[in-house]
Structures are given as structure tokens and as C-alpha cells.
Amino acid sequence: MADIPDRRARRRAETQAEILGIALDVMAEEGVAGLSMATVARRLGIRPPSLYKYFPSRHAVYDALFERGQEGYLAAVRGPGQPGLRGMGASLEAGARWIMDNQVLAQLLFWRPVPGFSPSPESYAPALAIHEHFAALIRDAVSRGELHPDAASEDGLALAASLIAGPISQQLANEPDATYEEGRFTRLVPRLPAVFAAVYPPP
Amino acid sequence: MADIPDRRARRRAETQAEILGIALDVMAEEGVAGLSMATVARRLGIRPPSLYKYFPSRHAVYDALFERGQEGYLAAVRGPGQPGLRGMGASLEAGARWIMDNQVLAQLLFWRPVPGFSPSPESYAPALAIHEHFAALIRDAVSRGELHPDAASEDGLALAASLIAGPISQQLANEPDATYEEGRFTRLVPRLPAVFAAVYPPP
DNA sequence: GTCTATAAGCTGATAGAC
């Protein structure tokens, strides 16, 4: 008998995951801000009121997607697991690929397309881990003598974040349908470590 | 008698401009995608149907704003009118300031926040002039021996566009309320010509 | 947990009198 609540919780979690998947589909078709609870309910095959048993509001759906997105992006940039400047390049490329494969989530994470929605602190937490991941890679590259120590300064980190945001932002806005390989701007991503090293050459 | 149609046309153009101004206010408050014709009409003090005498659809309002934005941004980057690498820096800074001062228009221009809206070819035309403006500045810097000739290649232009898009995108998403001077990312803009020159040093 | 029913209000857009 004790496992029945577990099964219920599992079913519930599965339904919630299904709802988030449908929500992503709707956002891909109608725009990130065009998410409608009624549309999601229709596609899931339930009535709109029943949806509110799983998510108390539309914003709660956005918040869950925001968290899922942050965790997906964090996992992507952590994936390569190589050290130093080479590791930075691998992380940037993995992150760029994840963004091109998850454009809707990326818009939710990196732009502000939904009026009135701000992520909850819990959902925002992985963003800090992402920042720390790149900071650690840069510190590692500095200690290996691949970069000038100033690269690990606040300005250096801001520049690194901007270097990756640039091509990604251009690609999403101008050629959203291109693959990572085809993209006129994603093609620049492998060059970014060299750009960064040119700005902060080792002493 | 012949001037009466002119006066009518002028009044009409004034009303249209007023409508676009109100639309910008609404978008600033409700999000770019949250523009509502009824809200604009209410604030202008007319009934919603009357609005359709000035703009045939909601998309037409977006299109007019898109064009106004492109022209404003073009005027901003053309403003400095200095040559070479120094001129590139001045244009980038002027463009970044314009964007921070016109964030709603910038979102419409550089992101894709409105599902189903694509600018008409006429409204998109100034974008080509903007591209050509920066291409000419880079060619000029090359001919002055400030940059390697490769800077004027397609990849070089894409990199230049990405270098400016990066800090701007980060600033808008992470610290939209900061001024140009305060911003953690806009602060990087004056360094961008040097970054570009470090990637394409003269031979 | 899902349903019916419904609230309360919004939307973009149009017809036709004045």
C-alpha cells in the first residue's frame, strides 16, 4: 500500500513533463509569449481547468521551463570536461549547439520575451553555476600560462560572456533555421578562444 | 482649395505618428508582443474601429515601428562620420547608446519577439544600409593599414557584427535598466575596435 | 483527478449610420 502514493507521484511527474513538452511545441509555433494554457490542455486531451491541477498558473509553466532550460544548458557546457583554453572552446561549442537545438528554451533563458515573467530564484540558480563553470575554465587557462591573468577579472568574464552571446544572438535573429554547421555566425564559435587569447595574451 | 488635401494628409500623418508613440509606450509596459490595438485606441481617446483607418492591421503597426527603428539606428551609427578604425569605434558606441535608449525598438529589430511578424522588404531596406556602413568603415581601416585585409571578408564582417551584438544582448537581457555608462556589458563597447584589431592585426 | 459550467474579460476586426 505504501507504494501507491509513489506511483501517483510518478504519474503526476510524467504528466507534468508531458505538459512541458507540449508547451514547448506551442511556443515554437506561436512564439515564446504566445503560450496558451487552453491550447496545451486541448493537445493533451484534457479540459483547461484540469491543467491547473498540475501547474497553478501560466507563469509556473514558464518557470519550470526556465529551470529545465538552465539545467540543460549547464549540462551541455559541462559536458566536454576538458581543461584550459581548449576546454573553454569545447564548452562554448557544446553550448552553441545546445542553443541551436533548443531555440525556444534559449529565447526564454537569454532574452526577455514574456512580459511580467521573471524566473524564481530557484530556477535562476543554475545560471550562477554556468557563470562559475566558465570562470573556472578561464582561471585554469591562466594558471597554464595560456591567458593573461586579467582574463579572469570581472571585465574578462563579461567579455567572454559577450563573445559567445554575440554569434548566438545574431544566428538566432538572422538565420534561425540554419544548422550549427551551416550558420554564418555559429561558424565563428570555434574561433572564439583564439579571439579571447588575442585580447588577453599570456605575459 | 488645393491645400486642403495637404492639410488632411498632414493631420493624418501626425495622428499616425502619435499612434506609433503610444504603441511604443504600451510595448514598453506589456512586452513587445503584448501590443493591443484596443489599448492604443483607448489611450488615444478614440474607439478601436477608428484605429483601423490609420493602420489596416496590428502587423502594419509593427512594420511601421520596425522601419522607424531601422532608420533611427542607421542615423545613429552614421552620426559620428569619422573614418577608419576610430570611426568604427565611434559608430559602435553611438549604436550601443541608441539601443539602450530605444530598447523596445531594439528588441523588435534584433530579436524575434512577435510570432508571425516579418518585416516587409521596404522596412527591412535600411538594414542593408547599416551593413554597408560598417563594411565601408572596415574597408577604410584596411586601406589605412589599421587592419589586415581579411577583416573585410565575409567572416570578418560577421565577426564585427557579432562583437557588437554580444555586449548589447547581454546588457539588454541581464541589466536592462542600467544606463550606458553603468552597464557591466556596455562598458566593453569602447574596447571592441581593439579586440577586432587584435584578431585582424595589420600585416 | 477529471469533468461541466461559467465567470469576467479580453482580442482583432468589420458593417454601416452619421
Added chain:
DNA sequence: GTCTATCAGCTTATAGAC
């Protein structure tokens, strides 16, 4: 050119029966 009236439909969200 602006108005009233209205269409046809949508929205988020809730109450309460089953």
C-alpha cells in the same frame, strides 16, 4: 473620419459535481 454596435472567438482562472 469617427462613431455605435457587434461579431466570433479567444483568454486565464475558479466553483463545485462526480
